[in-house]
Amino acid sequence: MKQQKLLDIVAILKKKYKVTGCELIYKEDYELMVAGRLSARCRDERVNVVTSKLFACYSTLHAFVKADFAVLEKIIRPCGLSNTKAKDIINACEMIEMKFNGRLPATIAELVLLPGVGRKTANLLLAEIFHKPAVICDVHCIKISFRVGVCDTKDPVKVEKSLKAMLPPEESAEFCHRLVKFGREVCKTRLPKCEICELVEYCVFTKVKRNLKKVDNIG
Numbered sequence: 001m002k003q004q005k006l007l008d009i010v011a012i013l014k015k016k017y018k019v020t021g022c023e024l025i026y027k028e029d030y031e032l033m034v035a036g037r038l039s040a041r042c043r044d045e046r047v048n049v050v051t052s053k054l055f056a057c058y059s060t061l062h063a064f065v066k067a068d069f070a071v072l073e074k075i076i077r078p079c080g081l082s083n084t085k086a087k088d089i090i091n092a093c094e095m096i097e098m099k100f101n102g103r104l105p106a107t108i109a110e111l112v113l114l115p116g117v118g119r120k121t122a123n124l125l126l127a128e129i130f131h132k133p134a135v136i137c138d139v140h141c142i143k144i145s146f147r148v149g150v151c152d153t154k155d156p157v158k159v160e161k162s163l164k165a166m167l168p169p170e171e172s173a174e175f176c177h178r179l180v181k182f183g184r185e186v187c188k189t190r191l192p193k194c195e196i197c198e199l200v201e202y203c204v205f206t207k208v209k210r211n212l213k214k215v216d217n218i219g
Helices: 002-016 029-038 044-057 061-065 069-079 082-099 119-128 139-147 156-166 169-185 204-218
Strands: none
Touching: 002 156, 002 169, 029 044, 029 061, 029 082, 029 119, 044 069, 061 082, 069 082, 119 156, 119 169, 139 156, 139 169, 139 204, 156 169
8 A cells, every 4th residue: 555655656756857866966976975964954055065165175085084174164164063074074084095995885884884974875875876776865755755654654764664665676766866856846844835736645744734624614
């Protein structure tokens, strides 16, 4: 039941969004790791503005390892949480250089060892860099999966594993990218545009709202 609903939603969003993929701009593999860390609680558009300067200043992995903390922190400050993010970036690049011979590791288990890299970023790296099936479980993925009733939890790890079990592997990463677009344009957190939503027939959230309105009208 849930899987068929999910497959229907995959088809709808695939038709709606033909051009997909990661919106973070990068050239080198490690640059996507850096951009992914900066994207925590920050819009991709702002991250891309910051990294255009950042990657010009630090053009190699080793340059990040040897970065002056104060200078790096100042550059990335517009992304928020700059103190923590600067520490993580330097330490993660150092681990890549020392532990992984200068190359991003290619498994979730190894990627999450990098400071500041959680499962969301690790899955993004798997999909973008290594072209492996991955469920990139961000706030939009969690929110929409819960609202349409294909997942009955908002726990990121549980949502990731649940979707991974139901999605065709070749569709998983692209589906998550489409959810981001759909979440920004239609299924917004506070004011979802239910009146134009292509997923409204599957949406538990919308049905609850309708029932509440009926109760209000009766009262």
